[in-house]
Amino acid sequence: MNLELSEEQTAVRRLAEDFVAREITPHVVEWDRTESVDRAIVKKLGEVGFLGLTIDEEYGGSGGDHLAYCLVTEELGRGDSAVRGIVSVSLGLVAKTIASWGSEEQKRQWLPGLTSGAYVGCFGLTEPGTGSDAGSLATKAVRDGDAYVISGTKMFITNGTWADVVLLFARTNDAPGHKGVSAFLVPTDTPGLTRRTIHGKLGLRGQATAELVLDDVRVPASAMLAPEGKGFSVAMSALAKGRMSVAAGCVGLAQAALDAAVRYAGEREQFGKSIAHHQLVQELISDIAVDVDAARLLTWRVADLVDRGLPFTTESSKAKLFASEAAVRAANNALQVFGGYGYIDEYPAGKLLRDARVMTLYEGTSQIQKLVIGRALTGVSAF
Ligand code: CAA
Numbered sequence: 001m002n003l004e005l006s007e008e009q010t011a012v013r014r015l016a017e018d019f020v021a022r023e024i025t026p027h028v029v030e031w032d033r034t035e036s037v038d039r040a041i042v043k044k045l046g047e048v049g050f051l052g053l054t055i056d057e058e059y060g061g062s063g064g065d066h067l068a069y070c071l072v073t074e075e076l077g078r079g080d081s082a083v084r085g086i087v088s089v090s091l092g093l094v095a096k097t098i099a100s101w102g103s104e105e106q107k108r109q110w111l112p113g114l115t116s117g118a119y120v121g122c123f124g125l126t127e128p129g130t131g132s133d134a135g136s137l138a139t140k141a142v143r144d145g146d147a148y149v150i151s152g153t154k155m156f157i158t159n160g161t162w163a164d165v166v167l168l169f170a171r172t173n174d175a176p177g178h179k180g181v182s183a184f185l186v187p188t189d190t191p192g193l194t195r196r197t198i199h200g201k202l203g204l205r206g207q208a209t210a211e212l213v214l215d216d217v218r219v220p221a222s223a224m225l226a227p228e229g230k231g232f233s234v235a236m237s238a239l240a241k242g243r244m245s246v247a248a249g250c251v252g253l254a255q256a257a258l259d260a261a262v263r264y265a266g267e268r269e270q271f272g273k274s275i276a277h278h279q280l281v282q283e284l285i286s287d288i289a290v291d292v293d294a295a296r297l298l299t300w301r302v303a304d305l306v307d308r309g310l311p312f313t314t315e316s317s318k319a320k321l322f323a324s325e326a327a328v329r330a331a332n333n334a335l336q337v338f339g340g341y342g343y344i345d346e347y348p349a350g351k352l353l354r355d356a357r358v359m360t361l362y363e364g365t366s367q368i369q370k371l372v373i374g375r376a377l378t379g380v381s382a383f
Pocket of ligand 1: 089126131157178232240363364372383
């Protein structure tokens with residue numbers, strides 16, 4: 001693996017840096033306080049090509065490789081994890097999954113809208129009673145002529161209230177566990193689908209996280225993505241790549257913590273000199289820096305494997321596990337550098353810590369990543 005970025009990768013990273021400085025950074029505090037990212041950001045993300053990365057141009061995508069995708073995700077995560085999550089889900093979990101598994105008709109129906117930002121996608125896997133044990137989901141889709149009628153509840157759905165389409169997982173037969181699960185592309189304006197925004201989150205407050213309730217939602221049989229009973233494979237393959245994008249977002253968040261800590265340490269004076277002179281402050285800063293580099297290298301390795309068509313699922317779990325834990329540590333260390341000022345929202349460290357905390361939970365908890373890695377190493381499943 002060559003760690004030197006190509007001209008295209010350097011250019012796309014610079015584009016993302018400029019985008020964040022112009023369109024995100026000036027609004028971050030307000031979006032967090034009002035619990036509402038401006039929805040206009042989606043169109044802007046689409047216009048600059050960030051919602052079409054790795055997707056073929058014939059479907060409205062902007063091409064690029066997975067390292068470029070990670071670089072953009074990292075920069076967005078450096079700016080605001082709430083915005084980064086919009087891309088990780090709408091592009092990473094939904095559009096990329098349609099590109100991999102969809103029929104020609106499904107690709108033409110959804111991808112141009114998702115890549116341009118005209119549509120937002122969300123990923124309907126988690127339920128009120130089904131988190132880590134995703135294969136036990138209870139939502140049912142019952143065949144009725146040339147349609148399916150879907151009923152159930154989905155929980156903690158990123159982009160849920162904004163989404164135009166939900167990649168929804170439901171049980172289509174009585175086979176046990178994941179075997180009976182199928183995937184559907186459900187337009188969110190279908191009668192019977194209602195949404196409730198979840199307020200009071202610790203972090204990612206600007207993100208439109210929702211509960212979705214489906215009460216006899218009728219979709220044509222052609223809305224099924226991939227063959228019947230293959231839904232869990234669809235979900236797992238989406239998450240394997242999704243975890244890479246969460247890891248990249250965590251690298252960005254940790255980098256933001258490092259930037260803020262270094263800046264503040266140079267400005268703040270105690271004991272007659274800037275706190276950067278104090279060895280224990282330098283220790284906090286160097287701990288963050290090592291976490292950033294290690295998380296970035298693990299993440300880039302996944303991108304490299306994906307681009308070379310090699311197996312990457314275990315490496316993706318390793319990157320997501322390390323980067324999410326590193327992001328929490330980095331934000332916590334940065335807050336320590338800020339002292340009391342780190343505890344109020346006029347300074348960035350508190351929000352970084354609140355936003356980081358969910359990264360060890362969603363798209364598979366740290367414990368699930370450890371079991372996935374352990375299973376690959378031992379050949380024994382603990383599930
Ligand atoms: N590609 C394609 N197929 C795959 C795959 C991949 N990468 N990984 C697994 N599969 C297939 C397997 O081949 C198997 O298929 P068959 O039965 O046909 O052989 C099937 O999927 C089941 O695989 P596993 O045996 O690995 O399934 P399991 O039941 O042992 O999985 C688990 C257990 C790993 C814990 C899984 O349930 C899991 O990942 N849980 C965590 C759930 C999770 O991450 N939720 C996140 C919610 S989404 C979210 O957070 C998004 C958001 O809004 C931010």
